[in-house]
Amino acid sequence: MQAIALSAQGAQPTLTELPTPQPAAGEVLVRVQASSVNGFDLSVAGGHLAAMMEHRYPVVLGKDFAGVVEAIGEGVTSYQPGDPVFGVVTKAYLGDGGFGEYVTVSEQVGLAKLPEGADPKSAGALGLAGTAAVDTLAATAPQSGETVLISGATGGVGAIAIQYAVAAGATVIATARPGAETDFVRGLGAHEVVDHSGDVPAQVRAVSPDGVNVILHLAGDGATLAALLTEKGRLASLLGFGADQHPAATFVYANPAPATLDRLAADLAAGRLTVPVAKSYTLAEVPAAFDDFAGGTLGKIAITV
Ligand SMILES: NC(=O)c1ccc[n+]([C@@H]2O[C@H](COP(=O)([O-])OP(=O)(O)OC[C@H]3O[C@@H](n4cnc5c(N)ncnc54)[C@H](OP(=O)(O)O)[C@@H]3O)[C@@H](O)[C@H]2O)c1
Structure with a gap:
């Protein structure tokens, strides 16, 4: 798969060809359609979290994601292939991210279904x-x-x-x-x-x-x-x-509990919540999106995958 990743400590974010990840027990494999830029991504890319969190290189950037369930790991009961989902990549280490064509996430945290009417681009900018x-x-x-x-x-x-x-x-x-x-x-x-x-x-x-x-x-x-x-x-x-x-x-340290994501998704689908997306970039354009974000943008910057 194509992903924006750091190959090693101090490396720049680069569009890279990586093996498609496989869902472990309790995990869901998501085919990503959209993500967005958060300050956290710039911190990781700048090496600022190197001493604070384990990095498993290549580190794929991106906290947010929205897409469709591609496959489920052993023991997963709440999701089926084909389910539209969104959320926040939440793992104890850095390595898996939303700036790639596929990402694995736990069924338990940082994942929720997208109801009909919730568009993936908005949802991809909503999680964190x-x-x-x-x-x-x-x-x-x-x-x-x-x-x-x-x-x-x-x-x-x-x-x-x-x-x-x-x-x-x-x-x-x-x-x-x-x-x-x-x-x-x-x-x-x-x-x-x-x-x-x-x-x-x-x-x-x-x-x-x-x-x-x-x-x-x-x-x-x-x-x-x-x-x-x-x-x-x-x-x-x-x-x-x-x-x-x-x-x-x-x-407050944001905790993307399923109940929180469910509420956000329901409000998005019902039109009670708007996610203002100022601009969209492709995966290959993530470095330009980072420059734009650092320069100050109104609302969110989306990444389409
Ligand atoms: N603890 C957590 O779990 C957690 C979770 C999410 C986000 N965060 C952090 O929370 C912050 C906000 O996140 P975000 O995604 O909304 O960031 P963001 O999109 O970069 O927004 C920050 C906004 O603050 C404005 N700003 C800058 N200096 C300001 C000041 N002195 N007074 C008032 N506004 C000012 C900026 O506007 P201008 O363009 O006009 O400067 C910018 O629009 C970030 O630092 C992010 O890293 C933490």
Whole structure:
């Protein structure tokens, strides 16, 4: 199969011909149709996780995937060949990834069926960002009428989080620069916009003088943001800002549990959730997609396989 892989530590991501993987017991082999770029992929490609996770070379990049079940391993009962699926490659080591024509994943985690009506390209850009959005909102539980500040609202996670926070009945303050970024977050339902290239605390106080009940920390400085919380406010961070730094903060590590993925898939299929895909690249174009991502994109960058 064709895949974007690292051949060894320090190697650049390269389109490579690799043997098609075979599903082990409890695993499903997926024929990948779509994936997307996440910051995690750039970290792996940059060698930043070399000391933190086992790498089994060649390391195929890509956390997200959507496609069709090609084969099932021994003992798999919930999936059949032909099932449309999506999810997040979640293994204890790095080696298997969504930037390839096939990937093996566990039946137990990071995998869910795609209902009719959920298009694979959107689903391929949804797994990790959607899970991170759902998990940060679960950690902070915004109630109807509360105010939610989303710092990093223009990214993949933020774009999903805005929609769910609005659906929960919250008043959403989103970070975005003037112009296209502001139009983007307003289009997803944000009620107020603050420009993160300016003084965020002053702008937030201007629209919400008593502070905010919930903060989703997807970008920016956690401590500066946490100072905007009301007395019973909650902050969830994807960036390592946790209880050690502030009593109201929770560091969230996205966990693509089947129930979370099922919810995302159902919302996508029903049209309750939009996955804004700014641009699509082929497997061979992944290096260009990484450059685009690093330069700042609204929402997601899709990879079509
Ligand atoms: N812990 C976990 O499990 C987990 C899971 C998923 C993601 N993450 C991390 O969470 C972060 C968000 O993920 P993502 O996929 O949404 O990333 P992304 O698509 O790169 O989005 C980040 C957004 O933040 C904006 N931004 C940059 N600096 C900012 C600032 N000071 N204030 C407000 N916004 C700012 C960027 O906009 P501009 O273009 O205007 O700069 C960009 O749109 C990433 O760092 C990612 O690695 C962690």
